[in-house]
Amino acid sequence: MTQSRIPTLDIRRFDTDRDAFVAELGAAYREWGFAGIRGHGISDEQIAGAYDAFQRFFALPEEVKRKYHVPGGGGARGYTPFGVETAKGAQHFDLKEFWHVGREIARDSRHADVMPPNLWPEEVADFREKAYGLYTALDQLGSRVLSALALHIGLPENYFADKTDSGNSILRPIHYPPITTPDVPNVRAGAHEDINLITLLVGASAEGLEVLSRKGEWVPFTADADTIVVNIGDMLQRLTNHVYPSTTHRVVNPPGEKARQPRYSTPFFLHPNPDFLIDVLPSCVTPDNPSRYPEPITAQGYLEERLREIKLK
Template sequence: MTVAVVDMRSAEAEMAFVETLKRTGFAVLRNSPLDAQRMARMVDDWRDFFFGEEKWKHLAEETPSGNTSGYIPPDVSETAVGHDVKDLKEFFHIVPDTILPAGLASDAESHLIEAQALGRLLLGWLDIHCGSALSAGLRGELAESISPADSLLRVLHYPPLTGDEPPDAVRAAAHEDINLITLLPVSSEPGLQVLGRDGKWTDVPGLPGDVIVNSGDMLQEASGRQLPSTSHRVINPSDESSNLSRISMPYFIAPDLDIQLSEKHTAGSYLRERLDLLAR
């Protein structure tokens, strides 16, 4: 499977984005409105944060919306649905009113504003070109359905491997995202792969400054599977020369939880079903 690179300065960007999302569930945006210099600076600054001791002052707490806010260490990191071993990562969750480390706050808040605006633009394109495929509750309303309180910026750190990892542990086991769409600046190191319909894993392309976009389960549900939520993973470094720290900054865009995704599910009931699976 080939994930298309869409130049947002092109007159064909809108349709190219919609078509690759329909075909693969993924797209790579080039020349996006997200500030590439800021994103590069955030990678360096957050890497320093994860290697430092200040992170322990920001241990995560649950927010009123049910999200977590703050630092989640490796020993309580998540286990992907269908897997028995925790992923090899630590991360920091940013939602409205998260208390951020002082030196990281300004860039994170500015990035979040830009990411929300980009998400609204992309969902607007889907409103125009996929509106008839959407559930009645979301037809023509995707762009207006975004809930900042239920969306989440996750800054991920995949540490270098030590050789003491549990058998079969990987940086991020195969999974699908639960939300509408995810915006993911191309990472500082390779490793992200997507599963094709032929059952083969393919590296997701991209250059520094590019933004990867993928459909989530909620969008798949709301579109009657016409916008697929595609399984993806982050593989471990292949050799000593590539065994480097990896920073990733996905922004998971979610709708208001009372929105009807389909006859069977609201966004809230769909989320609770996934969380129940994670808890088993």
């Protein structure tokens, strides 16, 4: 397979070689909207343990899994069955089922009305511990990436800290079942952009992820086992007036026998606090790049608008 042109960087350099690291990371995101991050400190054991719990859940009978589906909940928590989510503008639903873990917040929090409590499958005893452990680790890693991106566009390092500390972030274990019929019109995940600030993808177990380059080519991006793929979402694209592009990507069906293997992946969608106002940063407006979004919008308002478009609400 061709070597991906999308850069992979070691985030430990943020502590040892900060200026050069910030410049290289920022350049990668301006060009691709994607980068690989290694040296992140999340152990193989932690990732493997979480995947093991997720796979045991997806192996449960359909009627057991459906106990955890919340009708009308927009998939915010618990289980979303196969054949529901559809990429914006796509004719065919994606070939996947998934589970959503959200932030654990006090039920008297001002965000409680839009951030419901988590559901946990009682059939998988360690699901909660493994899933929320991974949630916390990815939340912390995402904050470090945002610190570097903030510095790259002239903001204070801690700019995002108080804007994401009760963010409506989601950990989404996904199961793409084996594809057993030839010539299905659907793909595992149709071409789309993510809604949130940044997405961290841990341990994609098979190839299939492709990223659309600025020249319009689909570039495969299968990261090494020790690498977490981190990409820009639409909220950060809007906030930075497209300085950081939210790049279209998809998960294609593998050829031949590989299609008969299941695929598991776990993205973490890092969101701002629900009441954060997404208003174009003045530092990202120039004569060459005038503001594209004169009207600000809250993170929650933007999220709800987008969930309707992808058939989750």
